[in-house]
Amino acid sequence: MNRRQFLQAAALAALAPSFTWAVEPSLASDPATLQRWLKIAEKLKPTLHQTAKTPRTIVQPAADATRFLRWRMDSVAPAAGLNQRLLHEGDFVILDFGEHLTGHFSFTITGEGRGIDSPVRIKIVLGEVPAEVAEPLEKYQGSLSRSWLQEEVMNIDVLPATIDLPRRYAFRYVKLQVVGISPHFAVRFDKARAVALTSAGRNHQPLPPGTPEPLRQIDDISLNTLRDCMQTVFEDGPKRDQRLWIGDARLQALANYDTFQNYDLVKRCLYLFAAFPREDGLLPACMFEHPRAMRGHEYIIDYAALYVAMVLDYARATNDWATAKDLWPVVRRQLEILSGYIGPDGIFSAHPNIWVFIDWKEGLDRTAAMHGIYVFALRQAEELARALKDHAKVSEYGDRLEQSTAAARKAFWDAEKQVFVSGPNRQVSWASQAWMVLAGIATPAEGAATLEAVMKQPDAVRPGGPYLYHYFVEAMIRCGLKAGALELVQTYWGGMVRDGADTFWEVYDPANPMLSPYRDPLINSYCHAWSCTPAYLFRSGGLL
Secondary structure: OOHHHHHHHHHHHHOOOOOOOOOOOOOOHHHHHHHHHHHHHOOOOOOOOOEEEOOOOEEEEEEEEHHHHHEEEEEEEEEHHHOOOOOOOOEEEEEEEEEEEEEEEEEOOOOOOEEOOOOOEEEEEOOOOHHHHHOHHHOOOOOOOHHHOEEEEEOOOOEEEEEEEEOOOOEEHHHHHHHHOOOOOOEEEEEEEEEEEEEOOOOOOOOOOOOOHHHHHHHHHHHHHHHHHOOOOOEOOOOOOOEHHHHHHHHHHHHHHHHHOHHHHHHHHHHHHHHOOOOOOOOOEEEOOOOEEEEEEEEEHHHHHHHHHHHHHHHHHHHHHHHHHHHHHHHHHHHHHHHHEEOOOOOOOOOOEHHHHHHHEEEEEEEEHHHHHHHHHHHHHHHHHHHOOOHHHHHHHHHHHHHHHHHHHHHHHEEEOOOOOOOOEEEEEEHHHHHHEEEEEOOOOHHHHHHHHHHHOOOOOOOOHHHHHHHHHHHHHOOOOOOOOOOOHHHHHHHHHHHHOOEEEEEOOOOOOOOOOOOHHHHHOOOOHHOOOHHOOOOOOOOO
């Protein structure tokens, strides 16, 4: 064993559950199967639709403490007048395309004056929200790389010139600034255009006639979010990360089944994950596509559990049970690994070094929610086993469900408070209630009572973003609280609409608009996959 193999083995030992397993031959120990799965994924890679777009207006940012991120955009002129503006050093112009786009940007630039005796240096800043082009990016202090900020500086030696930026961006606003030029010279910008990219086609299932306009607006923005995240995989955010994550992809797929119906994209993503397991068979939380398909270095144990559900969701939506059968060994392996974390008390107990996500929420105790996700995955796996006629696994998963449900009720149910609690401090959170309901640990009647109770408790830990809000709304629908669920969607996603969203955001807290998991809201994703789910909830999710 060389040093690299030793370090890999040591890392796996530190993170692995304390039991011995035999790795299934169709997983990491079978390169031929992994290569076959990768080939299937690559054959399903879509050709992107391209749509030409032009800016609508020229705008000017204005500081406004009443607006989201403290900026608004004021329209000053039609974009058709762009070439009438003569710009000297320090001047800038901001274009508004009027909608969020994922794609490429180009323009032309010409000069006027006594002769160009130096290169023209320009800065191009692209933003999803006004703050990104209104605030100086130099002040950025976030925890993620500054290179994610959409900013380009270039020198142009010969004018006139046509500039086609090679990178793909996610944007609504484009700021063109002259940062260096001869004092005897000025420039004009013209023919600004974008080519929007997506693998989404037309929406096959519009909302029913008579749907109130505020709900239609939420639905339209949900579809815009999903559309711009549907590239050659289901990306989490087209501005930042640009990766395929299991948690995001499952929710995108649910919305896609009811709308754009690009089933091959879901199948591609399922096979990409399956083709790159960790050495013990655990699936990576995310995948990269470039320069070649490869797994990310993050492993999120609740995402591995949700892969089980994603396979079942796909088979139900498409009736493609052959794919489910092909991926069945991957599903079984995730359950084997997950079951290894069940302690003597019957409760899921993750190693401290393992990432349990659940939600972007500081201070959230994840014990109860993670156990709920494990039980939820068991139920999905049991249904898959039944459909695939794997009778041994039907029996095994059924036994585990019975044991894990009983253990959860004993560990997490607080009879006095009439809610589920989590951790040594018996924390009450929206996350715990949602996953106890979705796992079937709480009965519908108990679930309805606990969900309504937790929403009234001011000290209960609320969700930190749209990802958990989705599962909470889904839990409400499951318990028959349809009116309350609809009100929550109108309050939360509708709040983003009222705050100016063109696409729904990665995180959103109406009480803290500057919230960022990365210590700076400029790096937040403002078109984020996991927030697209009202489109699903309004349709087969049962909300309307």
